[in-house]
Amino acid sequence: MSIKKYNIKCRRQGKRDVFLRGKHGSGSIGRRTFLSGAVGFIATLLLSPVVARTVKSHASALTEDPWQTLSIVQDHLFPSEANSPGAKEINAISYLRNMLADPVTDTDEKEFILNGVKWLNELAVERHEAVFMDLTLLQQSALLQQISKTTAGRNWISKLLSYLLEALLSDPVYGGNPDGVGWKWLEHRPGYPRPPMNKRYYDLLKI
C-alpha cells in the first residue's frame, strides 16, 4: 500500500481509546522502507558535463552543516504569520536538533532526515546550479513541491512536519512550544500533571 493510501486509511481508522487499530503510532507502515527513501529525490541524476562540474564545485556545500537548510525548509513548511506562530516561534530547529541528538531516536530516522538535505541539494544543483539555501524563495518552494511528488520526498516532508507539530504541541519541557505558544494559538489546554524536567521520556527509560 502506498504511504498516501495508507495515511487515508489511518485517518479513518483512528486509534484513540480502546481500539488501538492501524499500524501507525511512532512508526508507520513499512517503517524501514519508509525511511530508506530508495535512492533519493531524483531517481537517476543524468549529469551533463556542466552539471557534473557544478556539483563538484558545490561538493563542500553538499556536505556542510545541514541545519541551516533544514531551518529554511521548516520556514516553508510552517511559516510565521501575523496571527500565528511559525517554525521560528516554536523553536522548531532546536527541537529537531535535540530529538536527533537523543539516543532514543532511531539512527535510521536521523540518517533519513540528514540524507534528505543532501538529496535536496543535489536536486537544487542539478536544476539551478546552486545549493538549496542559495535559491530564491520561489525556487525553493517549487523544489519542495517537486519532491513531494516522489515517495522519498513525501516521506521526508511528512517526517519533518511530524517533528514540527511535535515542537508546536509537545510540553515546553522538551524545548519546543515556548511558554505554550502553540497551545495558546490552538486554544488547547494541556493535561495535568505535566512532565517535569527530571521525568522527560528519556529519563523514564533509565528506571
Add this chain to the structure above:
Amino acid sequence: MNTDFDVCIVGSGAGAGPVALTLAEAGYSVVVLEKGPWFTENEFYKDELASRRRNVYTPNLNDEQHVIEEPDGRGGWSSEPTSVSGWNFWRGSCVGGSSNFMSGFFFRLKPEDFYLLSTFGPIDGANLVDWPISYEDLEPYYTRVESVVGISGRVVPHPHLEPRSTRDFPFPPTLEHPFVEQFDTACRKLGWHPLPTPRAILSNSAMNRQSCGYSGWCGSYGCSTGAKGSSRAALLNPAFETGRCEIRPHAKVYNLVSNTQGKVIAAEYYDRAGKRQQVDAEIFVVACQAIETSRLLLCSTGPRHEKGLGNSTGQVGKNLIFSAGGTGGGDIIYKKLGRTMAESLKFQGLFLNRNVQDWYFIDNPVWGRRQKGGTIDFLMEHPGPIAKAIDLIWDDHGNLRWGSPLKQALKKHFTEMREFKCEIFCDWLPTDNCFVSLDTKVKDKWGTPVARVRVGYHPHDIKIGNYLAKKATYLMRTMGVRNVYSNISGSPPPNLAAGGCRFGNDPKNSVLDPDCRAHDVENLFVTDGSFMPTGGSIPYTWTIYANAFRVANKIVKQLGG
C-alpha cells in the same frame, strides 16, 4: 520440597494482580517476575511524547518484536517482522502491565456469552465452543472486582442487563459531561437505551488511592492519582504491603523448567544486566498477555513436554482472538451549539461515559436465526493534540499539505469543532487462521525465538460489525454530528487480545482445565485472557480480573489453604 516461594507469577498485569493479592493475603509467599520496569504514580504524566510518540512503556522493536502474518489478499499469507512494519504489538511492559494504560471501560460478559455454540448454533469455519463454566460461576468474582479494583457506575435496567448479586456499583459514576444529555435525548427518541459505561476509575478516594483528577487522558496514559484500577495500583500495591509478595522488575522469564514427572520446578529469567537467574516454587502462574503466554509455554520444553508446556495435544497458541468491530466518528461543530456547551466541549475532563447494548443480540429477519451482536461505546476524541495535528498533514484526498493550508486546517480542527467517536465491539470468532507459533528465524535480544502471530479473521465478524456501525452512524447523524464515518475492518487491535490457551473439559481441544490449570501440568496455571474460548462483545479486562480471582481460590485450595 523447600522452594524459594510458594507461588511464582510470570507477568504482572490484569491476570497476575488478583492471584498475587489473594495468595499473599492467604499467607503464602509470592514472587512476581515482570520483564519491564517498576513505574509508580510519580512517573505518569500527560506526556504525549512518552506515551504515544516514543512508546517508552513498550520495548524497542529492534530488541523485542513479533512477526505478523496477514492475509495477502490472494488467499495466502504475507509475514512481516514488526521492527520493519512499525506495528507495535506490545501494550505495556512494566509492573501492572497494560492495565496501567487502559481506558477502563468495564463490562461484564452476559450469560449467553458462556454458551455461544449452544445458544446460537455453529458457524462454518469458526471454532465455536461453550465455556466449561457459567456466568453464575463468575458472577461473585465480577462483584468482588467492583469493590476491590474499584468500579464506578450506575445500574440501569435494560433488555440485556446481566443478572447481578448486588443492586448497584459500590462507587457512584465519575462526573459526566453535560453533552451526555444530548446523547441520551437522541437515543430515547429512537427508542434505544443509553447506558452509563462503568469505569474502573475511582469517583472518590478509597483504599489508599486518590479519586479521579478529571484530566480526561485515561487511554494510553498512566494514571497519576491512582484512581484507575490498574493491577499495579489496585492489587499489587496492597499485595506488596502484606510483606509476602516480592515484585522483581526487569526479570525476563525465558523458560519454565520441568522435571521428569512433568512438573514445573523453576522459572529461568534474565535480570537487568542480562545475567541468567532462576527461582523455584510450588505453583507457577503464567500471565503475560495472550500472545506472550503462548510463546513462553511453547519455548518451555522438557522431558515430558517435548512440544512445550500444556501442548501435548498441540493446542497452545491456537484459537487466538482479538476484538472485532472498529471505530467511527464525526465532527461536532461548535457554531451549532450554544456558547456554554461549546466552551465546555473545548476542554476534556468530565466523562462522556455512554454505551448502547440494544444489539448485543440481533433479531434481523433477513438473517433468519438470532445472531450474536455487540456493544457500541461512545466517547469524545482523546485530548492528545499531537496525534490529532499529525492526522491533518494529509488532506481528504490524501495529498500532503504544509504551509498556510496546513495551519488553517489546524486552526479549524482545534478551535471550531471536536470529534465525537464510537467504538464497536463484536466477537472475533476463533478460527484456524488466528494463532501463535514460534518464529523459526527472528529472535529477541536474548536469543529467544519471537512469537509469530497469524491474524486471520472470519468474514462473519465484518458482517456483524457493519450492522452495528450502521446503527452507530445513524444515531450520530440524528444528533447533528457532521462528516460521520465508520470503519469496520479485520485488522486486529493488539490491545484487545485473548485466547491461545483456551480452557475446556476435553484436553483434545483445550489447553487448560476448567480451573485454568494446564491439563498436562499439575502445578501450572494460566490466569490472563488466554483462557477465553470466545471473548464476548466487550473489552476483556473485567472478565480477566474476575477469572483470575476465581482461579486464585483454586490455587489456595491446591496449596492446602
